[in-house]
Amino acid sequence: MVSLKTIARECGVSVATVSKSLNDQKDISEATKQRVRQTAQALGYLPNAAARALKTNHSYSLAVLFEEDAGKGLTHEYFSMVLTGFMQQAERQGYDITFLNHCVESSRMSYYEYARYRNFEGVVIVCADYRKQGVTDLMNSDLPVVTIDYVHHNCTAVCSNNIKGMEDLVRYIHGQGHRRIAYIHGQMISYVTKDRLASFCRTMEELGLEVSDAYIRTADYLEIEEAARQTEELLALPEPPTCIIYPDDTALIGGRNVIMERGLRIPEDISVAGYDGTRVSQLFHPAITTIRQSANEVGAQAAKRLIDLIQKPRTTLVERVVIEGSLVPGQSVGRPSEGRMSRAAARGRKREGFPTKQSGKKPEN
């Protein structure tokens, strides 16, 4: 292991001089600096992060809390994009990131303790159960913490604009002529759901549309079964909706399956919209109308804010940062065919011909 001492011996100077040379301090002559730098290069010297961290109290490393309990964490496109954005920005600023852990050789510590133990300078909570003690302790601690899509009084929060997103979506659907719009929302425990639902209701009201209770339903995020069931029930209503908004693009698939099984066409017979803007959602025919969240940007902003909190604690405010999404029109929301879409049609019709892309290649006959 070649250390400062090695270089010092080689160059015939003191360790202090070597350190200062490599750090480009001003009280070392240019000549010496050159000499030191060259031998450092020649010997293949690499600084030791542990020693540096010990001495300076700066580890230049951030922790990511990414609980996998739900089993959906990393494989959820939104979260993994957030993480990617975070990583890229953090790296650009010279920080590296480690997954927050709580096992140390078979013994447990809290997240906070672990973060302290490893000298993390800050933590981003990407995906966690915010009700758990360990998580709240972390947020209430003296460590800089940034939360994603969750607001806590003493942490900076970076959130996707679910209010605006849902409003855009509803207005777009309304603009296409829909008046009977159903919303199958996700679990109510999350802020995300609350925002979206509130925004849905408010926008509907602003547009002068009434929100029938029968049109508001619940299904898990990322699961298709319940979405499918709820879709069936919606289609069986005396006045079925002409458009259904799903918790997210994946849950939408459950509804889509039910719809297609009934021989209904999207969007000619019924329109559907998702949320998230996942890659797959754009691979379908027709492509899904959805709101694409700027997950990368969410992650990047989180990194910037967190590093600001670390580097300039006084001047950086703990605040809420909102990242705008964007409407992806797709083709799954069309103009409602008011007359044709009767209850009977909805329930039993066998369609002739197959749902084709709105503006696509037709079968060549």
Place this chain on the structure above:
Amino acid sequence: MVSLKTIARECGVSVATVSKSLNDQKDISEATKQRVRQTAQALGYLPNAAARALKTNHSYSLAVLFEEDAGKGLTHEYFSMVLTGFMQQAERQGYDITFLNHCVESSRMSYYEYARYRNFEGVVIVCADYRKQGVTDLMNSDLPVVTIDYVHHNCTAVCSNNIKGMEDLVRYIHGQGHRRIAYIHGQMISYVTKDRLASFCRTMEELGLEVSDAYIRTADYLEIEEAARQTEELLALPEPPTCIIYPDDTALIGGRNVIMERGLRIPEDISVAGYDGTRVSQLFHPAITTIRQSANEVGAQAAKRLIDLIQKPRTTLVERVVIEGSLVPGQSVGRPSEGRMSRAAARGRKREGFPTKQSGKKPEN
């Protein structure tokens, strides 16, 4: 910051005694140990990982190389599952994991240098361009390295069994009665593709089926456009295949779109199979026939091997570990309808009725 010194002062013993007490060394009396442990607890003492690493040369942290250049890394379900499995196993054994980086305050270092700088004890290469200098340097270095789905002479490799996987898939398809099987494979640069293609050809031969050149095609992984184009060409052949195997479940969607646009039904008119066993693939109706790779297990094994390499360098062999996948039957491969699937039918037919699940709820009329 409460350190050993604080506790020592408080307990009226030396720092060494405190250290030994907390590490449960045998040359300290039980009474003292108790006293030390209690005050440590009371003062909220936490060890300092940096100091410990500096002294012991053990950082208990592993690096993950996960290049995002392709932009598909973390959002690729397979890789993110591998990563998850790796993380969980590593944590269980007391290691934490950090993304390998090469920026330090705006200056670049190589992966190897960064790994040294940060005192990582080992590296797992989950997703990277193995042809790049930085990556090969890393693999050729003295650091313990485990690669995923890639074999390098002096690294332990953990690979999904693509040979067996493809063989199982082909045999299953053959068992359903198919004789004209096409394979749209991924880019040839990867070992994965080579294994699968070789296995495809060998298995076909073993089954006494000829492999027509026209049935072997190329399309990118995870992209639908090329898969769609190739599907069109396959369907336009004088003798179109009765089953098409795609590079992966996502690329399959491209083909599926083309097939459905033509009014063909899956699997009645044509069968399709994917690879990977992604979550979405099982949400479709019909669910996709595919090979599920045990990505979690791949990750977990990689972690185990890597830690073995670190902890018992002499007794641990550098070898190739193969993880078995499993066939997910799905419903997208059915019995071929030899007579009905003529070229004319394939090209222009409009089907009446909509493709329904093989064994599912029918429209209620």
Place this chain on the structure above:
DNA sequence: GTCCGTTTCTTAATCGTTTTCGTGTTTTTA
């Protein structure tokens, strides 16, 4: 009473850095 072996604790070195302060030398200024 001396010697030896345990047990229990301390001393001190060390890991690789950073950084304060001091010192000797050179240059500038009055």
Place this chain on the structure above:
DNA sequence: TAAAAACACGAAAACGATTAAGAAACGGAC
């Protein structure tokens, strides 16, 4: 020419831990 300022470097302490070696105290054996 002498005092002041600027420059270039070194000595040493410190960060928080681990650990080899040594020392004090005690008990038992001869």
